[in-house]
Amino acid sequence: MTNQPYDGYDPYGQQPQAPQTPQGWPGQGHQQGYPQGQQGYQGQQGYEDPYAAQQYTQQWQGQTWETQSQAPVSAQATAAEETAYLPPQGYEPPAPAPAPTPASAAEYGPATVAGNARITDAQRARAEGRSPIIEPGMQPAALTALLGLLLAGAAAVGTYALLVPLVVLQAVTAAGWFRLNGMWPARQGIALGFAGALAADAALLASDRSPSAILGTLGVWVLLALVLQLRSHADPDERMYGLMATVAASALAIVAGGYLAAEADAVTVGAIAVAVAVLARALPLPTPASVVVALLAAAGGGAAAGSMTGLGTSGALLGAGAAACALIGHRVASYDYPSRFVHFTAGVALPLSAAAPVVYVLGRALV
Incomplete structure (x- = not known):
């Protein structure tokens, strides 16, 4: 029995292997005197290292995922510093704007319906000490005069002919009042008011134009x-x-049905007087002078129309009374810088609607 030196227990009988050099490194295949591509201990026991092949096959030749998707730490820090918000050095908050000084009336133009971009025309007028009122003007006045002439002519024709322009007047009255009060669209209220006017007209025709039909319909509708x-x-x-x-x-709208209950001659004289008064009121005159001219023109128009009917000279009184009520309706439609829609609804209808009770009362008394 040959004595061999004791080297420790080696269950597989393998000798320690020399460190391997990956492929492509300097000195590969010339270490320990072994040929290139061979292992010094291969063939001693017939075993191979199972991880040895991976040292040569698992080698990445390109950039890995981490190098493509993530920037270096230094680059990220630089980008963060560049994109970080830093308040400018020496920043001072802006000084408050100076308080606006009151402007004189040379700096403002005439009052218009279109309004002002900064403040409303009503606010500007109050600041300047003026009345915040814009009157309807000549175009609504012309429409009022046209509707008045239609009423006058239809009354001369007959009761049912008068019903056509009267219904138009009542519809515009209901819509114009709601728009004058800033309630638009108020379809239910407008429809209710117009329905009351139609009910009053039907009651007038059914009761042989009795004024009690107007009062009864008004109570029911309230x-x-x-x-x-x-x-x-x-x-x-x-x-x-x-x-x-x-x-x-x-x-x-219901009271406007008074034209249907009044005498035909009174309707003709009163409608003509309202038409003349509204046109005269739209002339470019001072307000007091314009009111006086409108009343005088209405009295003259009423006298002229009375001479063609059975009223005679008493038509002047009827014309002046109808014109006074019409001017009140005209003033109501001019309240607090209304819009053009108000002028072409309330501004057209209110003068004629407001004059209806006087036309009925004075017509009954003078005829």
């Missing part, structure tokens, strides 16, 4: 408007405001 507003889910203040607007619109 109660109906109250019931509808009580069923509303709006705020109490808004419901009260809507109630007043609905009642007023219905009342004006």
Whole structure:
């Protein structure tokens, strides 16, 4: 038995292997005196290292995913510094704007319906100490005169002919009143007021033009408007405001039916007087002078129309009374810089609607 030196227990009988050099490194295949591509211990026991092949096959030749998607730490820090928000050095908040100084009236133009980009025309007028009023003007006045002439001519023809321009007047009255109060679109209130006017006209025709039909319809419609507003889910203040607007619109539209209850000659004289008065009021004159001229023109127009009818010279009184009520309606339509739509609805209809009660009362007394 040959004695061999004891080297420790080696279960697989392998000798320690020399460190390997990956392929492509300097000195590969010339270490330990072995040929290139061979291992010094291969063939001693017939075993191969299972991880040895991976040292040569798992080699990345290009850039890895990490080098493509992530920038170096130094580059990220530089980018963060460049994109970080730094307030400018020495920054001072802007000084407050100086308070506006009151401007003189040479700096403002004449009052217009279009308004002002900075403040409303009504606010500007109040700041300057003027009345915030814009009157309808000549175009609405011309429409009022045209509608008045239609009423005058239709009254001379007959009752049912008068009904056509009267219905138009009542519809424009209901819509114009709601728009004058800033409530638009208020379809229910406008429809309710117009329906009351139609009901009053039907009652007048059914009762042989008795004025009690107007009063009865007005009472029923006030109660109906109250019931509808009580069923509303709006705020109490808004419901009260809507109630007043609905009642007023219905009342004006129903009262306009007084032309249907009045005498035909009185309707002719009163409608002509209103037409003349509104046209004279639209002339470019100072307000007091314009009112006086309008009343005088209406009296003259009423006298002329009375001479062609059975009223005679008493037509001047009827004309002046109708013109006074028409000017009140004209003034209401001019309240607080209204819009053009108000001028072409309330500005057209209110003068004629407001004159209807006087035409009926004076017509009954003078004829």
